[in-house]
Amino acid sequence: MKSTLFRNARIIDPSQKLDTSADILIDKGIIKKIGKDIEAPNNTQVYDLQGAVVAPGFIDMHVHLREPGYEHKATIASELTAAAAGGFVGVACMPNTNPAIDDGSIVRYIKEQAAKAMNGMIDVYPIAAVTKNREGRQITEMAELSDAGVVGFSDDGNPVENTQIMRIALEYAKMFNKPIIQHAEDKALSHGGVMNEGFVSTTLGLPGIPTIAEAVMIQRDIMLTVYSGGKYHVAHLSTQAGLHLIREAKESGLPVTCEVTPHHFTLTDEEVRSFDTNTKMHPPLRSQEDVDAMKEGLRDGTIDVIATDHAPHSYDEKEVEYLYAPFGIVGLETAIGLSVTELVKPGILTISQMIEKFTVNPRRVMDLPQVIIKEGEKACFTIFKPEEEWTVDIQKFKSKSKNSPFHGRKLTGKPVGVVNNNEVMMN
């Protein structure tokens, strides 16, 4: 690749406490120079960023790529294009594929497909199943899966329900320093539910999923973590009750982390009144109190990571009666906009803190090397304009599926481009 010069970048790198305006020259995928008024060498592609933020490359640690098995919803190639458009240089993909990611061959298949998409510019970090075929009975071959390159274990979509299996999983995964990522849901309590249980579900006559379905499972898992000493990460946290438990666990020094999705810090269950099936997801949209708690958890650091739970479903699958629609929405291409609009603009997070939740913290949770923006390091950036206003148009999504409740929403903060693995993609 020819060299690239970014002019007028606002470099923000939380790990170095850096927030500075400069030009960045990249050659062969390496940062060659950072400074003022760098002269462009011959044969250099020059971009004037006009003050756009250049940050260490963002990772979305909760993505459903759907391949293998559900290519009518999405493919690895389509969703990596969506990731790049949304400002992500890497994604961790969940194992609820068909077959599930429960042995080394599937991990290798996903990595091969990812290497073919976009010249391999987007890093894919497979998360393997905790149990074989995600059935909750027998743990997967975690040693081999770790060697094949998985970054954690999860039965996402399902909780690890059996307490003994969960204990064994935490203990076994501890040998490889990999987190167990729990979809925290007590299925007996959530049984049949399609939305948050509360006033809105009562007035709509839709079966509810109570907040305790999440909190009870987190409470149990924290006790198991105390006992077993493993690493525990809560996927898509949605409740104030769950947040309190995680806060206490962190205060007592446990290796417990968690993530929240942009929709859980943006929307409440009031949205379900439309009966739009793009308001149906697991966990469900909660009450205003829960949304406020998510914001407070992000502010005080209890919530480590923003991850999207990007869950493509085809148009026809969502175009059905509410009770029968599948759970989940796409999120890769609205994550930065929602985070700036809901968190940075109102002063809940600084831009630097938001960047931490998209890159520093997910890399820490998954035990990946940190990205540093300095001369001699690999060029791995997310570039976005925090001030730019735009309107979400699902028809412009690169994702193969368009199932988003945010169509038509005005957002501030737009991804501009990504740089990774000696490739540059500008939107």
Next chain:
Amino acid sequence: MSLTSRHLLGLYNVPKEDIGKILDSASSFKEVLDRPIKKVPTLQGKTIVNLFFESSTRTRISFELAQRRLSADIVNFAASTSSLSKGETFKDTARNIEAMKIDMVVVRHQSAGAPQFLSRIVDANVINAGDGRHEHPTQALLDMYTLREKFGTLKGLRVCIVGDILHSRVALSNIYGLKTMGAEVSLCGPATMIPREIDKLGVQVYHRIEDVIPNVDALNVLRIQLERQEGGHFPSIREYHNYFGVTRERLEKAEKPITILHPGPINRDVELSADVADSEHSVILQQVLNGVAVRMAILYLLSQSN
């Protein structure tokens, strides 16, 4: 004369004036039902589909009679005999039916919100005949009509809905409609069958039928669905009857007679004792007759609101 909406999806947020219009015009249609020839040409040339994805006897018959007495052409579609068993989606079924030039659709469905969904995909007027545990607006309107007929007004009337509120679409529609018309609504049932935060709708919640009876004008007694026992919502039919059953003995504690409604079908001697069901204070059969008149009124008014 027409309503503010072209559909009747539920009674949530339906204005008082619309409910008033429906009840008033139901009175006119009830006169038709007393004539020797019980048929008027109001909907001649209109085609109505009854789209029932869930089994129903009385609601379907009541709608069908109302439609025939208004001279509409009708088509009945029941899930068991339909293309649904061949895997066709709800949306495709609806669009196929509409392609045959239909003016109105009456829909019953297991999923809350199915009538809303239908109203987005077809041009016909949509009438909700019961969606999941959400709403059953025509049932509530016939209950309200029956109460108004008996008491003259709904304003200030004290009505308690008794039974499994959690799984009841009749309860929600009655709460919305009665509150709009100025009635005082209370609920009585086991705590496991009262949905969360329902008191925010401005209704009193009771767990002892004895506490309710001295303070109401009417009881709307819901059917206890026996399969709920398997879900563990209550321990036994015996205990339900002993603690929540509406019996003559309990009603005699009231100073004046209490009017008894029931949406049917009745489980005799479960939620309602047989003597109460058949007593002079029961308006259960009037409800059935009024159901036809109210549905005629709704069909007529919606046909005017295009």
